[in-house]
Amino acid sequence: xxxxxxxxxxxxxxxxxxxxxxxxxxxxxxxxxxxxxxxxxxxxxxxxxxxxxxxxxxxxxxxxxxxxxxxxxxxxxxxxxxxxxxxxxxxxxxxxxxxxxxxxxxxxxxxxxxxxxxxxxxxxxxxxxxxxxxxxxxxxxxxxxxxxxxxxxxxxxxxxxxxxxxxxxxxxxxxxxxxxxxxxxxxxxxxxxxxxxxxxxxxxxxxxxxxxxxxxxxxxxxxxxxxxxxxxxxxxxxxxxxxxxxxxxxxxxxxxxxxxxxxxxxxxx
Numbered sequence: 001x002x003x004x005x006x007x008x009x010x011x012x013x014x015x016x017x018x019x020x021x022x023x024x025x026x027x028x029x030x031x032x033x034x035x036x037x038x039x040x041x042x043x044x045x046x047x048x049x050x051x052x053x054x055x056x057x058x059x060x061x062x063x064x065x066x067x068x069x070x071x072x073x074x075x076x077x078x079x080x081x082x083x084x085x086x087x088x089x090x091x092x093x094x095x096x097x098x099x100x101x102x103x104x105x106x107x108x109x110x111x112x113x114x115x116x117x118x119x120x121x122x123x124x125x126x127x128x129x130x131x132x133x134x135x136x137x138x139x140x141x142x143x144x145x146x147x148x149x150x151x152x153x154x155x156x157x158x159x160x161x162x163x164x165x166x167x168x169x170x171x172x173x174x175x176x177x178x179x180x181x182x183x184x185x186x187x188x189x190x191x192x193x194x195x196x197x198x199x200x201x202x203x204x205x206x207x208x209x210x211x212x213x214x215x216x217x218x219x220x221x222x223x224x225x226x227x228x229x230x231x232x233x234x235x236x237x238x239x240x241x242x243x244x245x246x247x248x249x250x251x252x253x254x255x256x257x258x259x260x261x262x263x264x265x266x267x268x269x
Contacts, residue, residue, distance in 0.1 A: 025077045031068035031090045035061045040091025044155075049172075054101050055161035061093035062150045083238065085128050094153035095125030099181070101157055105203040106170030106177040114174070117181040121156075124185035125149050132191070143193040147239060151194070152184040155236045158229040165225035184236070192239040193246070 015079055042057030068086060072078045099122040107114030128149055135145060159180055170177065220227045246252070 003112045025079060027075060028072035028077055029080055029085055031064050031071055035064035035088040035093055035170045037069065038064060039097040041088070042093070042097045045101050046104045051101065051105050051160050052095075052164050053155040055164075058093065058097060058101075058153050058157040061097075062091075062154060065090060065093065065150060083133075086090050087133060090129055092147055093127060094172040095122050095129070098153040098184075099125075101160065102174040102177055102181055105160055106164075106174045107181065109171045110172050110178060112177065117178045117185075121152075121181045121185035122190045125152065128152075128188035130141060141198055142196055143242075144196050145186065146190045146195075146234060147187040147194055149188060151232065151235055152188050154228075155184050155232045156180060156231045158225070162225040185237070187236070190239075194235070194239040195242065229243040 038057045038059075038061030042054040042061070044052040045051070047055060054232055065086070068082070099118040102121070103114055103118040110117075128146055131145065141201055158169075159177070163170070216231070217226075220231075
């Protein structure tokens with residue numbers, strides 16, 4: 001008797017496959033939970049006065065956040081639950097965590113102006129993530145609509161990391177932190193296009209690009225705090241450069257696309 005004549009064997013095989021399938025769904029959510037832990041860890045370290053570790057917590061959350069979507073696609077385990085979980089995790093790691101860390105580190109000394117700046121940042125992060133969720137299918141996948149929340153969080157965290165490396169205390173740069181928090185927050189909710197790098201892996205690049213990437217990695221190893229902050233500053237202003245260039249060329253400046261193709265990376269906002 002072969003397997004086709006044994007309904008029990010087929011049922012057992014189906015059950016085993018279903019069990020394995022359910023197990024795979026856990027995998028991308030584990031990355032999301034790990035990213036959430038990175039944001040929570042950053043907040044706890046800031047409360048304990050370890051702002052360097054707080055910055056690294058956000059950095060780890062960024063890496064893990066970029067992996068959960070890839071893992072879900074590689075294992076074919078995308079789900080509506082995973083998308084919602086990812087957004088909630090991002091709100092903590094890239095919304096609440098940077099706002100609280102910057103407030104504890106520097107903005108607290110500014111009184112009401114400090115918490116206003118922190119609130120503007122966290123509220124803009126919430127608005128940015130909500131807009132991303134509803135615009136996923138209509139935004140040109142080559143660009144983000146506004147500064148993505150992980151990049152905004154990285155801009156805030158890398159500034160703190162660089163200042164800490166220079167032994168500059170938060171209260172000494174409270175107003176620069178104030179300006180940076182407002183800039184990062186408000187830029188998240190603009191319509192300025194920021195390049196997403198989502199199509200890089202799908203096309204060939206000149207050899208010189210690989211050389212430049214190697215040079216950037218080498219520069220980061222020489223002085224990580226300053227170089228990382230410089231990289232995120234460049235990216236944080238690049239959207240306005242793209243906007244100005246497209247405006248000067250008479251090209252559409254909106255990233256809203258007529259295509260209904262969904263962006264490849266739902267984990268990056």
